[in-house]
Amino acid sequence: MMRPHTGTQTMEELRTEVLIVGAGPVGLAMALMLEKLGIDCMIVERREGLHDSPQAHVISSRSLEICRALGIDDATIRSAGPDPADTRNVRWVDRLIGRDLGVFSL
Ligand SMILES: Cc1cc2nc3c(=O)[nH]c(=O)nc-3n(C[C@H](O)[C@H](O)[C@H](O)COP(=O)(O)OP(=O)(O)OC[C@H]3O[C@@H](n4cnc5c(N)ncnc54)[C@H](O)[C@@H]3O)c2cc1C
Numbered sequence: 001m002m003r004p005h006t007g008t009q010t011m012e013e014l015r016t017e018v019l020i021v022g023a024g025p026v027g028l029a030m031a032l033m034l035e036k037l038g039i040d041c042m043i044v045e046r047r048e049g050l051h052d053s054p055q056a057h058v059i060s061s062r063s064l065e066i067c068r069a070l071g072i073d074d075a076t077i078r079s080a081g082p083d084p085a086d087t088r089n090v091r092w093v094d095r096l097i098g099r100d101l102g103v104f105s106l
Contacts, residue, residue, distance in 0.1 A: 016042040032070045053096040057082065
């Protein structure tokens with residue numbers, strides 16, 4: 001079973017069968033797979049929250065198949081993605097999640 005654990009300043013002994021370092025897509029998928037197999041695991045992540053900038057724009061069909069097998073449906077993933085109407089646009093921005101300087105359509 002996955003167990004959430006928030007960092008504390010005190011030393012605490014934690015035991016788990018599998019320790020996963022990093023709650024990126026690989027670590028999170030690994031945790032879901034281990035949970036399906038009934039193997040106890042724990043994820044440690046150095047970040048306190050989600051990334052504030054995009055980490056993927058295009059997801060391969062094989063990745064979507066793996067997500068579906070893990071119980072994550074396509075609709076949930078698509079709803080978190082960009083508007084399909086925007087995917088043919090090329091943008092100039094001052095930062096990845098910054099101000100739009102210009103855009104043209106392919
Ligand atoms: C701008 C951008 C666009 C991208 N676009 C696409 C795309 O369109 N399609 C695509 O397939 N991929 C894309 N990628 C790549 C994709 O985001 C990565 O391949 C994917 O995130 C890798 O997953 P991961 O779990 O291996 O690593 P990460 O996502 O990097 O996760 C690793 C996690 O481990 C944590 N961590 C690291 N060291 C420690 C430690 N010592 N202790 C605790 N936690 C730790 C990190 O904080 C991080 O959260 C893009 C990446 C970027 C940056």
